[in-house]
Amino acid sequence: FRSSVDIVKSCTISRDLSRGKEIHSQVSAGRHCRNRYLNNLLVEMYGKCGETEQARRVFDTIRNPNLFSWNNVLIAYAQNGKLREAQNMLEKMPQRDSVSWTVVLSAYAASGHFEKAELLFNEMPEKDDFAWNTMVSAYAGGGFLEEADSVLKAMPYKGPVACTTMIGAYTQAGHIEKATEIFDTMPHRDVISWNAMLVAHAENGDLLKSEQLFDQMPERSLSSWNAMLAACAQHEDLDKARDLFERMPQRNILSWNTMIQACIEAGNFERASALFRMMPVQDTVSWTTMITGYSREGCIDVARRLFDAMPERDIATWNAMVGSYTASGQLAEAQRLFDRMHVHDVITWTALLAGYAQAGQMETAESIFYRLPGKN
RNA sequence: AACUGUGCCUGUA
Numbered sequence: 001f002r003s004s005v006d007i008v009k010s011c012t013i014s015r016d017l018s019r020g021k022e023i024h025s026q027v028s029a030g031r032h033c034r035n036r037y038l039n040n041l042l043v044e045m046y047g048k049c050g051e052t053e054q055a056r057r058v059f060d061t062i063r064n065p066n067l068f069s070w071n072n073v074l075i076a077y078a079q080n081g082k083l084r085e086a087q088n089m090l091e092k093m094p095q096r097d098s099v100s101w102t103v104v105l106s107a108y109a110a111s112g113h114f115e116k117a118e119l120l121f122n123e124m125p126e127k128d129d130f131a132w133n134t135m136v137s138a139y140a141g142g143g144f145l146e147e148a149d150s151v152l153k154a155m156p157y158k159g160p161v162a163c164t165t166m167i168g169a170y171t172q173a174g175h176i177e178k179a180t181e182i183f184d185t186m187p188h189r190d191v192i193s194w195n196a197m198l199v200a201h202a203e204n205g206d207l208l209k210s211e212q213l214f215d216q217m218p219e220r221s222l223s224s225w226n227a228m229l230a231a232c233a234q235h236e237d238l239d240k241a242r243d244l245f246e247r248m249p250q251r252n253i254l255s256w257n258t259m260i261q262a263c264i265e266a267g268n269f270e271r272a273s274a275l276f277r278m279m280p281v282q283d284t285v286s287w288t289t290m291i292t293g294y295s296r297e298g299c300i301d302v303a304r305r306l307f308d309a310m311p312e313r314d315i316a317t318w319n320a321m322v323g324s325y326t327a328s329g330q331l332a333e334a335q336r337l338f339d340r341m342h343v344h345d346v347i348t349w350t351a352l353l354a355g356y357a358q359a360g361q362m363e364t365a366e367s368i369f370y371r372l373p374g375k376n
Numbered sequence: 377a378a379c380u381g382u383g384c385c386u387g388u389a
Contacts, residue, residue, distance in 0.1 A: 071380045099381045106381070130381055131381085131382085190384095222385080223384055223385040257387070283386095287387085289388095316387060347388060351388080
């Protein structure tokens with residue numbers, strides 16, 4: 001039993017649907033097939049893997065669903081953008097708690113329905129910290145900084161989550177003074193708040209302030225080290241980056257990727273590719289970083305060889321490769337890759353559009369612009 | 377008893 005639980009949980013975390021299905025059929029055939037706890041976990045697993053229908057099917061087999069069961073299907077709907085179903089569910093549930101409300105609120109905000117989110121928030125019988133934080137995050141994520149700030153102001157306790165959300169939002173908007181003000185006046189700072197503020201200064205071009213924060217902070221997580229490393233990379237300070245990288249208490253794949261990026265920003269491709277080969281395991285980010293590095297250096301054929309050699313490509317990889325060709329005026333090859341892609345996003349389209357515009361083919365560029373879905 | 381919701385770090389124009 002215990003091991004089934006662990007397997008389902010790990011499938012949820014790694015979004016491993018095929019292994020999830022396997023364990024599901026094993027569970028169904030075993031003597032714990034009616035166990036509510038295990039079935040709740042299965043509902044969650046299917047929901048997180050995007051399989052709303054499966055989640056619902058498992059839920060329907062549960063004899064006496066508890067609040068966890070209900071919330072888990074609700075989350076499956078909400079987090080997969082099935083707003084109508086989620087809303088329905090919320091209304092029909094025999095009991096609902098703050099989690100139920102918050103989940104739907106968050107889903108509305110994620111799809112741009114801020115009025116509905118606000119309405120739900122006001123309807124909530126009792127608002128816990130999560131609900132408040134989610135409302136702040138809803139507005140902040142939509143770029144409504146004033147609304148987010150007024151929710152923050154109304155909060156009974158302005159905890160580190162809500163404040164850090166605001167720091168991030170102000171950073172993105174380029175309002176470093178606002179971010180600083182929040183950071184300086186917030187009642188409690190945790191390591192994540194420190195990290196966010198460190199990033200804020202780096203984004204603002206102030207490496208010195210980032211370093212000061214890094215030195216002052218009461219404790220440092222792996223993310224703190226990675227963020228500081230990224231700050232050095234951004235500012236093309238390879239010496240500082242290397243020194244940090246050597247001193248880090250632990251490294252994960254982000255640390256390696258960031259260090260490679262630091263080398264590339266500083267123009268040291270030798271070092272970048274040495275690190276690339278040296279790292280314990282490369283992911284698509286590592287490969288894409290190298291591809292972009294080489295193509296910026298003008299070595300598009302090397303970039304293409306990496307592209308063809310890598311085990312798996314995601315959309316950013318394809319975009320990088322298309323962008324390499326458009327940037328170097330090889331429109332035909334860019335178009336060929338574009339046509340081979342299964343999914344295009346705004347970045348893909350923009351790259352192609354820019355390529356045609358650059359080449360003076362304005363009619364083609366314009367027609368791409370008009371066909372472009374979800375323009376920003 | 378164990379299962380659910382919010383904020384930080386890497387690549388693509």
